[in-house]
Amino acid sequence: xxxxxxxxxxxxxxxxxxxxxxxxxxxxxxxxxxxxxxxxxxxxxxxxxxxxxxxxxxxxxxxxxxxxxxxxxxxxxxxxxxxxxxxxxxxxxxxxxxxxxxxxxxxxxxxxxxxxxxxxxxxxxxxxxxxxxxxxxxxxxxxxxxxxxxxxxxxxxxxxxxxxxxxxxxxxxxxxxxxxxxxxxxxxxxxxxxxxxxxxxxxxxxxxxxxxxxxxxxxxxxxxxxxxxxxxxxxxxxxxxxxxxxxxxxxxxxx
Amino acid sequence: xxxxxxxxxxxxxxxxxxxxxxxxxxxxxxxxxxxxxxxxxxxxxxxxxxxxxxxxxxxxxxxxxxxxxxxxxxxxxxxxxxxxxxxxxxxxxxxxxxxxxxxxxxxxxxxxxxxxxxxxxxxxxxxxxxxxxxxxxxxxxxxxxxxxxxxxxxxxxxxxxxxxxxxxxxxxxxxxxxxxxxxxxxxxxxxxxxxxxxxxxxxxxxxxxxxxxxxxxxxxxxxxxxxxxxxxxxxxxxxxxxxxxxxxxxxxxxxxxxxxxxxxxxxxxxxxxxxxxxxxxxxxxxxxxxxxxxxxxxxxxxxxxxxxxxxxxxxxxxxxxxxxxxxxxxxxxxxxxxxxxxxxxxxxxxxxxxxxxxxxxxxxxxxxxxxx
Numbered sequence: 001x002x003x004x005x006x007x008x009x010x011x012x013x014x015x016x017x018x019x020x021x022x023x024x025x026x027x028x029x030x031x032x033x034x035x036x037x038x039x040x041x042x043x044x045x046x047x048x049x050x051x052x053x054x055x056x057x058x059x060x061x062x063x064x065x066x067x068x069x070x071x072x073x074x075x076x077x078x079x080x081x082x083x084x085x086x087x088x089x090x091x092x093x094x095x096x097x098x099x100x101x102x103x104x105x106x107x108x109x110x111x112x113x114x115x116x117x118x119x120x121x122x123x124x125x126x127x128x129x130x131x132x133x134x135x136x137x138x139x140x141x142x143x144x145x146x147x148x149x150x151x152x153x154x155x156x157x158x159x160x161x162x163x164x165x166x167x168x169x170x171x172x173x174x175x176x177x178x179x180x181x182x183x184x185x186x187x188x189x190x191x192x193x194x195x196x197x198x199x200x201x202x203x204x205x206x207x208x209x210x211x212x213x214x215x216x217x218x219x220x221x222x223x224x225x226x227x228x229x230x231x232x233x234x235x236x237x238x239x240x241x242x243x244x245x246x247x248x249x250x251x252x253x254x255x
Numbered sequence: 256x257x258x259x260x261x262x263x264x265x266x267x268x269x270x271x272x273x274x275x276x277x278x279x280x281x282x283x284x285x286x287x288x289x290x291x292x293x294x295x296x297x298x299x300x301x302x303x304x305x306x307x308x309x310x311x312x313x314x315x316x317x318x319x320x321x322x323x324x325x326x327x328x329x330x331x332x333x334x335x336x337x338x339x340x341x342x343x344x345x346x347x348x349x350x351x352x353x354x355x356x357x358x359x360x361x362x363x364x365x366x367x368x369x370x371x372x373x374x375x376x377x378x379x380x381x382x383x384x385x386x387x388x389x390x391x392x393x394x395x396x397x398x399x400x401x402x403x404x405x406x407x408x409x410x411x412x413x414x415x416x417x418x419x420x421x422x423x424x425x426x427x428x429x430x431x432x433x434x435x436x437x438x439x440x441x442x443x444x445x446x447x448x449x450x451x452x453x454x455x456x457x458x459x460x461x462x463x464x465x466x467x468x469x470x471x472x473x474x475x476x477x478x479x480x481x482x483x484x485x486x487x488x489x490x491x492x493x494x495x496x497x498x499x500x501x502x503x504x505x506x507x508x509x510x511x512x513x514x515x516x517x518x519x520x521x522x523x524x525x526x527x528x529x530x531x532x533x534x535x536x537x538x539x540x541x542x543x544x545x546x547x548x549x550x551x552x553x554x555x556x557x558x559x560x561x562x563x564x565x566x567x568x569x570x571x572x573x574x575x576x577x578x579x580x581x582x583x584x585x586x587x588x589x590x591x592x593x594x595x596x597x598x599x600x601x602x603x604x605x606x607x608x609x610x611x612x613x614x615x616x617x618x619x620x621x622x623x624x625x626x627x
Contacts, residue, residue, distance in 0.1 A: 063521050082529075089527040100522035103620055104540050113536060114526035146620040159522075166526060 012039045014170055014201055015060060020069035022055065029055050030066070031225040037170075042202045044212040044233075047222035048248060053205045056222070057172045060203070061092040074169060090118060093163030097175040099155045101147035101162070107134070108143040111162045118166070126165070133161040137191045153184030157191055164195075171195065173204040207252060213237060221245045316594075326584040335591050343579060347595075350415015350570050356407065360418045363396040367425075375610065411489040415570040417599050422489065423571075424558040424603075427496040431557065432550070434497060435504025436543075440534065442509055453505070460502040466566055468495045473567040492564050500557040507553055511546035512538065544618045551611040555604045572596055 015037040022030040029052045037043060045053045058064040059071060062078050062085045071078045073088045102110050111130035115121040121129065134140045137157040147155055156176055163171060173192065177185045189211050196202055196215045206212065212219050213233040220230040221244075229236070229245050240246045276282055288298045319334025323341060330336035349357050370392035373385035400422070402408035414422065441453035460468070472491040480486070486494075515538055523533035543550070562573040570578065576592045579585055585592075 061525055063524060086527060086529060089525060092525075094522075094525040096518060096522065096525075098516075098518050100516075100518035102519065102522070102537055102541075104544065104618070114528060117532050117536060118527040148620055162526070 013037070014039050014074055015203075016070075016072040017060075018070045020056075020059065020066055020071065022052075022059065022064065022066045022068075029225050030059070033069070033225075033227055035220070035227065035230070037201060037203065039169075040199050040201055041217050042196050042200075042215050043204070043218050043220060044216040045203065045205045045220045045222060046207060046209075046212065046248075047228075051222040052225040053222045054174050057094075057174060057203050057205055060170075060172060061089050061094055063094075090166060091168055092170045092172060093166060093168035094172045095156070095159050095163055095174065095176045097178050099147070099152070099159045099179070101155055101159055103147050106144055106146055107139075107150070107158050110147065110158060111165045114162075115165050129165050130161070133164045134158070136164065136194070137161045138187075151184060152180045153187045156180065156184075156188045160188075160191055160195070170201045170203070173202065173206065175205050175207070177206065177208060209237070209252065221248065223248070327586065327588055335594075336588055337591060339579065339585050339588065339591075340595070343575075346416060346575050346579075347572055348416045349418050350575060351413045352409060352415065352418065353413065356409060359399045359406065359409075363399040364418075364421070366392065366395065366399075411487050412569070414489055416575055417572040419489070419564065419569060419571045420558070420561045420599075423492055423496055423561040423564065426493045427500050427557050427561070428554050430493075430497040431500035431504050431553070434501035435508055436539065438501060438505035439508035439512060442505065443512060457502045457505050460498050461506070465496070465499050465560055465563055468499055469563060469567050471495075488567065488569065492567070492569070496557060496560065499560075500553055503553045503556070504550065507546050507549035508542060510549065511542035511544075514545050515541055544615070547611050547615050547618075551607055554607055558603060558607075559600060572599060 013036050017036065018034050020030055020033040021028070033056060045056065047053050055064055059066050059078075060073060066078075074091050076084045076088050078084060078088060101107075102113070105113065108127060108130050111133060112123070112126040115126040115129055116123055131140055131143065134143055137160055139154055139157050139161070142150060142154060142158070147158065150158065160171075160176075176192070177188050180188065185208070189208060192202075192204070192211065193215055202215075204211070204216075216233050218230055219233050219236040221228045221236070221242075223244050229240065229242050236245075237249065240249055276285065289295045315334050317334075319332045321330040321332055321334065321336050321338055324330060324336075324338035325342075327336060327338070329338055345354065345357065349360055352360060369385075370389040373379055373382055373389055379385060398404055398406065400409070400414070401411065438453050438457055441449045442457065444450045444453070469492065472495045473488070476486065476491065519537055519541070520533065523537045528536065562571055564571050565574040565577075573596055576596045580587075580589045580592050
């Protein structure tokens, strides 16, 4: 890593986004996004569907390419440079709406795979690591099963454990509970609250406003590819300023 | 009025056994063969004709058959004439391979079993060491077949019979799978030159009959290549058959690749796996599993296409059969000869098909596994 890569003054800032713009074809999906995330911060991003919130967090580990602006993750700028991208992906864990577990591998193999191949961890140590995180998500007894034999909530907890096995500095959650039956949402949220309490830096796209008010340091509201408003959960829910946020809150909290 | 109904645990219905005769053998017979009067009639008629067929076949092939004699004129009965097998069996297996050296291909064939077993089955004792050892097989087999290291040399135009089908077929099968994987990945590559090359190769090779490829290899390649680069005829056939089969293979595997949801690629990337790691550990194991029926289909097609070597003057088992049927001593025994040849192909192809079904079951993570 050369010195030019490390051009962030504050070492406590893990993610720095400046003037980010992205288009899908001619559709302007992210417009002039700028924000930063400090170490240990928990940020919840919400907004109506199609507002660009998933695209935004997918830019942070380069699952999506941006066309304008700068993204720094732990001091590394995300550009076309494959080395930087791979380094950033080792620092950033991601949990998807549809779990995306590897169906041909057992739960334990799902978790141990990337430590073994990406970090060259010996197999035995990687499996110990996997068991450690499977215990953290309260599911060690399922280690030898295949993802298809688990419930949705269990699968999502395995997916969280799988990401944690890379011991990332940042965790991204892309609507982690949206594909779950109501009675399974809580078990996943409980694991996420535990993770937040342990000091992990988290960016969570979700509609679970209870989780947001309990855990978030900051809530960000996006609409039409822009950040409309952000603030502490208190300000955000009790005292929304923009009309669009007021409308959004009235729609999701009204029933 | 009280519409609410509540079942208390004491009044809950207990699970009962299904009605007698709806499960087991009786249930199966009733459901599948005798569900109605017309179905029962069809079942009985079908069994009757099947029985007739089997009886006639056994009478022709075994009971009334003639097993010995010097020419076809020794065969006088109404049954099959197998007398030629005694004289010609070696030729059917080895073609014109010198008789004194035929132990070499036979040994190569026997060695094939320990060489293939560690790749076909897991959980063999010492599995971990057997696979690397089996890499030596192609070299050992080549030395055995061609000669060298003290063994007298046998030119490859003496190769023939079923041995030739096996050499070309197995080489093609073993080589076309990896080449097909590379072509399939190349066709989906983001690098335009790689993609265009793979598309061109696949579309060209797949769009041309195998016979023309074999002719080209025989007539055109020697013209273009310098005379000292004299490629062996059997090697040329293997190259062409492999190229042909891998073009089909690539499309079969591309189908499997397209069935993998994009979330699998994304999850692999998000975990920090690079392109080759995610292909090796995540994408290809799943894509190949889905493609097993298509892959085996291509293998079986390839194996039967090895009979086309006859167009460039090599005598595989079918070529030997054709020659024998035209021989005055055995003229007109085409039924017996082709039945005999078919049995060779059928046994290999059927084994491949059964193995692939077993493999699908073993790799399935949703169906119950055979082992474990």
